[in-house]
Amino acid sequence: MSTPVLVVAELTSDGLLKPALRSVLGAAAALNAEIHVLLIGHQLETVIDEALRLPITRLLVADHPSLAVPLAETTTTVVRAISQRYSHILTAASAQGKGWLPRLAALEDVAMISDIVAIESPDTFVRPIYAGSLWATVRCLEPRKFVSVRVTAFSPLNGASSEPVSRENLSLDDWPAVPVIRSAVHEHPDEGRPALENARTVVSGGRGLGSAEQFEALLGPLADALHGALGASRAAVDLGYAPNDLQVGQTGKVVAPDLYIAVGISGAIQHLAGIQAAKVIVAINKDPDAPIFGVADYGLVGDLHEIVPQLTASLKNP
Amino acid sequence: MKILVPVKRVLDYAIKARAKSDGSGVDLAGLKMSLNPFDEIALEAALRLKEAGLASEVICVSCGETPVQEGLRTALALGADRALWVEAPGELEPLTVAKLLRAVVVQEQVDLVICGKQAIDDDAGQTGQMLAALLDWSQATQAAAIHCEGSRLEVVRETDGGTETLQLNTPAVITTDLRLNEPRYATLPNIMKARKKPIDQLTAGALGVTITARLQTLRVAEPPVRAPGIRVNSVEQLLDLLKNQAKVVS
Numbered sequence: 001m002s003t004p005v006l007v008v009a010e011l012t013s014d015g016l017l018k019p020a021l022r023s024v025l026g027a028a029a030a031l032n033a034e035i036h037v038l039l040i041g042h043q044l045e046t047v048i049d050e051a052l053r054l055p056i057t058r059l060l061v062a063d064h065p066s067l068a069v070p071l072a073e074t075t076t077t078v079v080r081a082i083s084q085r086y087s088h089i090l091t092a093a094s095a096q097g098k099g100w101l102p103r104l105a106a107l108e109d110v111a112m113i114s115d116i117v118a119i120e121s122p123d124t125f126v127r128p129i130y131a132g133s134l135w136a137t138v139r140c141l142e143p144r145k146f147v148s149v150r151v152t153a154f155s156p157l158n159g160a161s162s163e164p165v166s167r168e169n170l171s172l173d174d175w176p177a178v179p180v181i182r183s184a185v186h187e188h189p190d191e192g193r194p195a196l197e198n199a200r201t202v203v204s205g206g207r208g209l210g211s212a213e214q215f216e217a218l219l220g221p222l223a224d225a226l227h228g229a230l231g232a233s234r235a236a237v238d239l240g241y242a243p244n245d246l247q248v249g250q251t252g253k254v255v256a257p258d259l260y261i262a263v264g265i266s267g268a269i270q271h272l273a274g275i276q277a278a279k280v281i282v283a284i285n286k287d288p289d290a291p292i293f294g295v296a297d298y299g300l301v302g303d304l305h306e307i308v309p310q311l312t313a314s315l316k317n318p
Numbered sequence: 319m320k321i322l323v324p325v326k327r328v329l330d331y332a333i334k335a336r337a338k339s340d341g342s343g344v345d346l347a348g349l350k351m352s353l354n355p356f357d358e359i360a361l362e363a364a365l366r367l368k369e370a371g372l373a374s375e376v377i378c379v380s381c382g383e384t385p386v387q388e389g390l391r392t393a394l395a396l397g398a399d400r401a402l403w404v405e406a407p408g409e410l411e412p413l414t415v416a417k418l419l420r421a422v423v424v425q426e427q428v429d430l431v432i433c434g435k436q437a438i439d440d441d442a443g444q445t446g447q448m449l450a451a452l453l454d455w456s457q458a459t460q461a462a463a464i465h466c467e468g469s470r471l472e473v474v475r476e477t478d479g480g481t482e483t484l485q486l487n488t489p490a491v492i493t494t495d496l497r498l499n500e501p502r503y504a505t506l507p508n509i510m511k512a513r514k515k516p517i518d519q520l521t522a523g524a525l526g527v528t529i530t531a532r533l534q535t536l537r538v539a540e541p542p543v544r545a546p547g548i549r550v551n552s553v554e555q556l557l558d559l560l561k562n563q564a565k566v567v568s
Contacts, residue, residue: 073456095460106449111412114443115441129440129441137537139533180458250441281547300551314557
């Protein structure tokens, strides 16, 4: 039996597994080895029940009061305690994963690979560079591989394990001290809309919307009619039309919905890099030469202030 | 408080990167290079702390071959007090850069490192966190706001669903996100003055860092391109296609 691989899970603010975990498992499955999942936190009983139903071999649990808030420093200490057991350590290239995995890599003196979109072999990975303008195929010469995964690039590994999942409670000699205090958390109010990263439909707005008021007034109802999430271009964020966490693109979030509707977005390279994995792209823009039309499956040239309300009305009253 | 700002010279953000025809790497020949935009934000944050009387000195550092000095000249023109060039051959991996920076931090007795969250060439986003780990310092990544009071730092950081606020003590590493500030421009007199300022030269060897490549780029290529789409003439036609052809709307 080959050396197992470790996937480190992330929890939602409600203490449940983030759906992105299934996509990291999808990437891990390409390595053809036993998959172990590590849960880190405090008072984890509910999520342990959920995790024991994953299609994995073993569940490791690190439960301690000092781990109640996910911090890069403490996460690193916990993963480091077991990292020698694994050929690969994978996690989502999320705000959390980007925070702790490089720390672990440095302490273990292992060069890491960020944000992979494909696995060619257990030591060779494909990752976007230059805002996704190019893809580099990189071989990792380290005996152990530390890899962060662009979750939108991998199909989720669904289902459950056919065998019972074994459980191991980690007990560290030294639980980490908490060097950093998290004094506030502000989740962007979601208006009952799905999270951008997991949404099946995303309606995104750009500079063409003209104001924050127009952004919500025009795009909000369209997103709701499609049960979709709202997104924004970097230009719209910079102009204050939308909050930063709605930003789609290489410097924001990378999305992979079934349907992506780009409204008043010209299509800068870094934005296009963030929507490449969408199944169907629709572009609505008054400029027929906007680069967004080069990647759109369906393009509609015209005034978004007329088109968007028409589209919303037609969806509501077919 | 001494602040160190590592800077990287990269292909200008407005230029589309292209692969070399043999796929061995990125073709940078003759193209405009600029400071990494996230590093400009980091330098701006450091300069503002100094202007507010919270920092005594802002030192910028860059690792690489001779041309990286150009980036240091820009940083000096923007207001950095001093510049350090760590001469090191070839393309440097983030872990190597972190080791070089650790040695600089120790040598210069720096209290705070502010760096970009990622460089827009390799998009690795590793160096700041690796440096923090090697120094056994705390970190606050993807900063959208920094407040400083003596050795206490309060950093608002971007998360996947909003923001969170972290309280930490120096020494620490902060990495910068887009919303943190809008960097200033260098004025012509300052650009002229920066040309005359000395750049202190260090070498990887003198800093005790051995450079070994652990990652091998096998190929660089354009990503798969999407098939060309069609133009539609009306909302009705669009909806019809979305429902009946693409089947993404029910």
